[in-house]
Amino acid sequence: MEASVAARPLISVGALCGSLRTGSCNLGLIRSAIEISKSIKGLQIEYIDISPLPLLNTDLERDGSFPPAIEAFRQKILEVDSVLFASPEYNYSVTAPxxxxxxxxxxxxxxxxxxxAAIVSAGGGFGGGRSQYHLRQIGVxxxxxxxxxxxxxxxxxETPPKFDSDGNLIDEQAKESLKELLLSLQAFTLRLQGR
Structure with a gap:
């Protein structure tokens, strides 16, 4: 089993966070996913910052091209094999950014x-679950x-806290759940690509 894991091709994951706050727990989930991915052979996660993107306005599209920030963002998405979304919940849905x-x-x-793709979320009572289900609909x-x-x-x-005051994930059981999600994303990506 270990030999087949070592032989796995590299899977690149682009990680997007729906919150623009520096201390966001959802951004903390991405930081934790990046750290955890270092212990998973064949998996590499890159955070893709969406804060520079202007609001969608098709007037910004000229002669089949997009503004530089959009072109760079689109290129990064094209280059990755899969996507990890950290999706906070705003008004029962995904965030505007x-x-x-x-x-x-x-x-x-x-x-x-x-x-x-895979989704993680942190939030109030339902933990951002409604945003996840809405994001799945968009994905269709x-x-x-x-x-x-x-x-x-x-x-x-909740108490005891799962995040510290800077939004970093500190709960060990949650970290293990996050690792299981990343392993599932890796396996599904390989299967989807026929590798």
Whole structure:
């Protein structure tokens, strides 16, 4: 078994956070995922910052090209094998910055198509679960393929705390759940690509 794990091809994951706050627990989930990925052979995660993206306005598209920040973002999505979303919940849905990034990526030609994806979230009582389900619906139209299990919803406000005051994940059981999710994303990406 160990030999087959060592022989796995490299899977690159682009990680997007729907919150723009520096101390966001959802950004903390991405930082933790990047750290955990260092212990998983064949998996590499890169954080893709969506904060520089202007609001979607098709007037910004000129002669089949996009503004430089959008072109750079779209290129990064094209280059990764799969996507990890950290999706906080705003008003039962995904955040405006995340929806904006998704919409820019879906402009013709759609850069999301046929990529594997996974979602993590932290928030209030349901841990951002409603945003996850809404994001899955969006994914149907843009041809993203989400792993079904495991799901990871974390209540960011319960006691004992799962996050420190800087938004870093400190709960060991949650870290283990996050690792299981990343392993599932890796395996699903390989299967989807026929590797």
């Amino acid at each position: 995340l929806k904006n990034a998704i919409d820019w990526g879906s402009r013709d030609p759609n850069v999301w198509g046929d990529k594997a 139209y843009i041809d993203l393929h989400f792993i079904n299990k495991p799901e990871l919803f974390l209540n960011a406000f």
